[in-house]
Amino acid sequence: MLYTSLMAFTVTLILLRLLLISSSYAHVQSQSTEEGFISIYISDKGLDFVKDLLINKAVTSLVPLQLPQIEKSAKIPVVGSVDMVLSNVVIDQVDVSSSIVKPGETGITIVASGATAHLSMEWKYSYSTWLLPISISDNGVASVQVEGMEVGLTLSLKNQQGNLKLSLLDCGCYVEDISIKLDGGASWLYQGLVDAFEGKISSAVEDAISEKIRNAIINLDTLLQSLPKEILVHKFAALNISLVKDPVLSNSSVDLEIDGLFSVKNDVELSNDYHKVLQASVSCKNPDKMVGISLHENVLNSASLAYFNANMLHWVVDNLPDQSLLNTAGWKYVVPQLYKQFPDDDLNLNISLSSPPIIEIKNNNIVATIYSDVTIDVLDAGEVIPVACISLVISVSGFAELSGNTLGGDVKLGEFTLSLKWSKIGHLHTRLVQSLMSTVIKTTVLPLVNLRLRRGFPLPLFHGYTLENAQLLCADSRIIICSDVASTKQHNLIQFLV
Secondary structure: OHHHHHHHHHHHHHHHHHHHHHOOOOOOOOOOOOOOOEEEEEEHHHHHHHHHHHHHHHHHHHOOEEEOOEEEEEEEOOOEEEEEEEEEEEEEEEEOOEEEEEEOOOOEEEEEEEEEEEEEEEEEEEEOOOOOOOOEEEEEEEEEEEEEEEEEEEEEEEEEOOEEEEEEEEEEEEOOEEEEEEEOOOHHHHHHHHHHHHHHHHHHHHHHHHHHHHHHHHHHHHHHHHOOOEEEEEOOEEEEOOEOOOOEEOOOEEEEEEOOOEEEOOOOOOOOOOOOOOOOOOOOOOOOOOEEEEEEHHHHHHHHHHHHHOOOOEEEEOOOOOHHHHEHHHHOOOOHHHHHHOOOOEEEEEEEEOOOOEEEEEOOEEEEEEEEEEEEEEEEOOEEEEEEEEEEEEEEEEEEEEEOOEEEEEEEEEEEEEEEEEEOOOOOOHHHHHHHHHHHHHHHHHHHHHHHHHHOEEOOOEOOEEEEEEEEEEEOOEEEEEEEEEEOOOOOOOHHHO
């Protein structure tokens, strides 16, 4: 039974390591296969969320907006020719009453309509007349209210060497009406300003906002091109987040495919022989959810391979809650010949996976097959002496579930086999040990693992945003998450627009 407990501890380590692998995505690079193993679907509702977020942030970054000085000469009845100048013209407030976003085959169109803007400015004029030998001038301040403004733009989304390329196909701003409030000045000046500058003010507003949008899109595209194509998750592993093809735009959604496989850093080559099996498409097409994320089982298998090649699936156990299990005295009734050869010597368990775990995603079920070797080392007079090696093949199955913002699940033991690989201490009764181990795993190990799984792992935040009301299902080699997105705090995602 002591030997059985040691084997049960081995299984626990392996299961916990697999949990850590599955909850920390990492990969480096894959060859260009035009296959993405992580797919992202953004619905109309999700596009509306992004559109509202961008418009709100863009409005915040838009003001104050300085307009160029405006000059004009105008003929005023009775007065004659008057030189007028508007300076320090600033848009200090913009409000958008409604907006729409519409994806199509050529790009995504965003239109903000019914917008208003407020401008402040300084004015001055001067004129001369034959009645007086001197020039007459005056100055003051004015405010302008812009009504019925409409702003629209169309964006093209393309894959450029793994990064999202953003191009502005069309952009425009139209002002329907303006009203001017003048502080000071003669009554004739008001009508003169309206007649002389209404068109120029409207044009200046239209040009300034359009130029601001064009510069913002250029800055945004520059940022997108500068984003890394891999995210380092561990010192040896990273996640490939490069696009593998152009985004697919329909009249109600946008679909993205990214590479999404795992590999090892430091020039360690991994097999990239991963291919999706052609079958009925399974994705999140629920219009009530903002996004759908589809994760192919090859992502987890490449993670398994990455951890295996980086020698991370290897442990030396030299400490246990019951330390007597790591001494030959605790084995003398199970393997008496071990105690006879090495009386009262300490032991280590050298645990390593003989091959990467194989993970399969089935309908409402996840299955992992683990191949492990456990070498028993005796510490004798400062020397480490391997005395026996046992091979384990363990199959576990379980399910994943989302509760709020927490990912949890449950696992159970499937098939389990044990064999003696080699021994320097004689024969071990492996069939009896296997039967006992199976019982211990089911009654002791798995309840502990499931207790941790039920506590769950919090989903990561992305710049202050997280998934909300998420639903998860497993089907046809994929884990699929359908979710809304919510803000956890105020965070300026588009500070580059300023």
